[in-house]
Amino acid sequence: MLGLLLLAAALLTWPHIKPITRLRPKKNRTIQVPKWFWTLAAAAAICAAAGIGGLVAAAVIAITIERILKRTSQERDQRNAAEALSNGLGGVIDELRTGAHPATAAEGAAHDTPSPAKEVLTTAAATSRNGGDVERALKELHQPLLRPAVDRLARAWHVSTNHGVALADVLEATKRDLDQRAAFARQVQARMAGPRASALVLAGLPVFGVLLGELSGAGPLHVLIGTAAGQALLVTGAMLLAAGLWWTKRITEP
Numbered sequence: 433m434l435g436l437l438l439l440a441a442a443l444l445t446w447p448h449i450k451p452i453t454r455l456r457p458k459k460n461r462t463i464q465v466p467k468w469f470w471t472l473a474a475a476a477a478i479c480a481a482a483g484i485g486g487l488v489a490a491a492v493i494a495i496t497i498e499r500i501l502k503r504t505s506q507e508r509d510q511r512n513a514a515e516a517l518s519n520g521l522g523g524v525i526d527e528l529r530t531g532a533h534p535a536t537a538a539e540g541a542a543h544d545t546p547s548p549a550k551e552v553l554t555t556a557a558a559t560s561r562n563g564g565d566v567e568r569a570l571k572e573l574h575q576p577l578l579r580p581a582v583d584r585l586a587r588a589w590h591v592s593t594n595h596g597v598a599l600a601d602v603l604e605a606t607k608r609d610l611d612q613r614a615a616f617a618r619q620v621q622a623r624m625a626g627p628r629a630s631a632l633v634l635a636g637l638p639v640f641g642v643l644l645g646e647l648s649g650a651g652p653l654h655v656l657i658g659t660a661a662g663q664a665l666l667v668t669g670a671m672l673l674a675a676g677l678w679w680t681k682r683i684t685e686p
Contacts (some may be wrong), residue, residue: 485656485663489670496674500681506577507685511617513548513577518610520545520553521585521603528600535561548575552582556589567593581610624684631680635673 479487523541528534538557542550552575559569570586588602645652656662 482657482666483663485666489666492667492670492674496677500677503681503685510577511614513575514581514610515614516546517549517552517578517581517585518607518614520549521607521610524553525600525603525607528598528603533560534599548577551575552578552585556585584609620685628680628684631677631684635677638669638673 475487475491478490482490520541523544524534524537527537527540532540535557538553538560542553542557545553552570552573555569555573556566559566567586567590570582570589573582575582584606585603588606589599591597592599592602642652642656654662656666
């Protein structure tokens with residue numbers, strides 16, 4: 433254990449100044465520590481304090497939380513991108529109603545639309561201006577955040593091109609569909625705030641129970657850290673807690 437602590441201390445104090453940094457003015461010199469140094473140092477500290485079981489349990493919880501946060505961020509980006517595309521389609525529809533060419537309408541709306549929705553409208557404008565297949569161009573466009581919305585837009589363009597339906601009408605229907613889906617997602621997010629908060633409270637109860645046991649003199653930390661059975665229980669508890677957090681995330685998302 434002493435060797436692990438010394439290794440962690442050495443990693444934290446390891447000089448990592450690049451040669452070019454030493455040529456800079458003294459006030460601009462900084463010590464850069466790679467992220468994996470911090471990860472290794474934290475792993476060594478946890479292993480020294482809580483054993484291998486504590487290290488595995490911490491890794492399971494950390495990976496689960498990181499994936500939940502990443503998924504939440506991705507969902508937020510998808511909602512924002514879909515709303516931006518809906519707003520951009522509104523501009524296209526307005527231009528089409530005034531008699532503008534589809535390429536001109538899409539290109540004009542793209543100027544006021546943020547990415548990645550801007551790339552979708554720009555692709556549609558360029559393809560339409562060159563007389564290409566807009567449906568195919570949209571389906572081949574790589575936009576992970578807007579994949580379902582782009583597919584619906586491609587089908588709308590197909591209906592207008594192959595069946596003679598006014599493009600403004602089918603785009604308006606597509607925009608209405610995107611708006612309804614966004615409103616439903618916001619409604620689900622608002623209604624699931626309570627269950628998510630309850631799940632977080634329940635997830636913290638095991639930690640509170642261990643702390644309460646320590647304060648009452650039962651010594652649960654000694655069992656969890658100092659015995660083989662406790663280490664196994666620590667890993668099992670962490671896996672069950674991670675499964676509960678991930679399942680809660682899945683059933684409360686739109």
